[in-house]
Amino acid sequence: MKKGTLCYIFHKALRSRFVSILFVNIILVLLFSLKIVQAQENLPEDTYLYSNTVYFAVFCLCLVILCILAIIFILRLKHTSEKKVKEASLELRHITNSIHAGFVNFNLEHNYEIIYASNGYYDIVGYSKEEMQQELENSVTTLIFPDDLDKFAALKDDFENGEYIQKEIRMKTKSGNIIWILLNGNYIEDKNGSHTVSAVLIDITESKLMQERLLLEEERYRVAAEISNDILFEYEIDEDLMTFADKYKELYGRVPVIPHFSDLKTNAEIMIHPEDMGYFPSIAGHCEAVKR
Missing domain, CATH: 3.30.450.20 (PAS domain)
Structure with missing residues (x-):
């Protein structure tokens, strides 16, 4: 039996009622034997020795019985603790194997x-x-x-x-x-x-692999934007956010990310040439309709 197990069992035993009852019984047996011996001091010597021997034997028998009960209790406590440890180990193994x-x-x-x-x-x-x-x-x-x-x-x-x-x-x-x-x-x-x-x-x-494919697509998008004279863009409908390629900033000197793109009054003056102003309302209206 391991030292840690003995310490655990002893600690549990001290906290249990059984050990308290055991100590109380031992004290009562000792007191009872002492009273018997004192009460027999006036008896004849042969009777006294015989009675003293009998009661001493009874006392020893009581101690043996109590010790046996203590051993049974400790063994049962050890079996219970080992069973709990085994169950916990099996449950942990089941969890690790099931995930x-x-x-x-x-x-x-x-x-x-x-x-x-x-x-x-x-x-x-x-x-x-x-x-x-x-x-x-x-x-x-x-x-x-x-x-x-x-x-x-x-x-x-x-x-x-x-x-x-x-x-x-x-x-x-x-x-x-x-x-x-x-x-x-x-x-x-x-x-x-x-x-x-x-x-x-x-x-x-x-x-x-998905992350690598995404990085590869982004790199292709960047290369395509650099070698092309066209300005690539991406419009996020739900956010109403227009994002142009870096070439937009290179050509026009403006920020390539435009929030609230369908807002006609805000973006018309910035982006649209007066001669082409008639096309923008229909484009912005289409974006707004798709968004809804």
């Missing part, structure tokens, strides 16, 4: 060895627990994309107990695909002084 992400706890000192990983983690990387142990030394770093190893290794240098971690890293799965992972977790220093990290890993590959 659509991976949970991993790994050591920072011993080659980033995995202490525990949920089913979700193994689903993300494509390896089973046995394959990780036999083929990849059960190390987290064996799956990290080489260009991100420095970023991952910095976890050891940045260790601060309880500090929150959030990093985006790339990992290589069993199928050979490179995936983006968002790592959210905390540094933990256990009772033995070991430095570990407990983290949730979320596959953000789709969102990263």
Whole structure:
């Protein structure tokens, strides 16, 4: 039995009524025996010795019974506490396995060895627990994309107990695909002084690819605007916001973002040549109609 378990059981026992009742019974037995001995001091010696021996034996028997009851109580309390710990552990494991992400706890000192990983983690990387142990030394770093190893290794240098971690890293799965992972977790220093990290890993590959596609489209838009003599624009109907390309500012020296674009009185004098003024009301009216 571990020292921590004994301390916990002793603490619980002190707070329970059973120990109080036990002590009270011991005191009553002692007082009762003392009274008996005092009451028999005037008896003949043989009778006194015999009675004293009998009552001493009864006293010892009472102590033995009380000790047995105490042991039963402690064992029952230990069984109850271990059952609660086991149930809590199973519930935590069920939660970590049911979420659509991976949970991993790994050591920072011993080659980033995995202490525990949920089913979700193994689903993300494509390896089973046995394959990780036999083929990849059960190390987290064996799956990290080489260009991100420095970023991952910095976890050891940045260790601060309880500090929150959030990093985006790339990992290589069993199928050979490179995936983006968002790592959210905390540094933990256990009772033995070991430095570990407990983290949730979320596959953000789709969102990263979407972000890259968006950046690519923005770059194409910028290049097209630079090489064209036309002025590209974007009109946000709900906001009534007109945004021109940078070439607008280059040609006209005006701010390329115009709020309340359909406001005829405000924008007509700024933007429209008097000879073309007749076209603007219909354009502005069309924008206003689409907005409604």
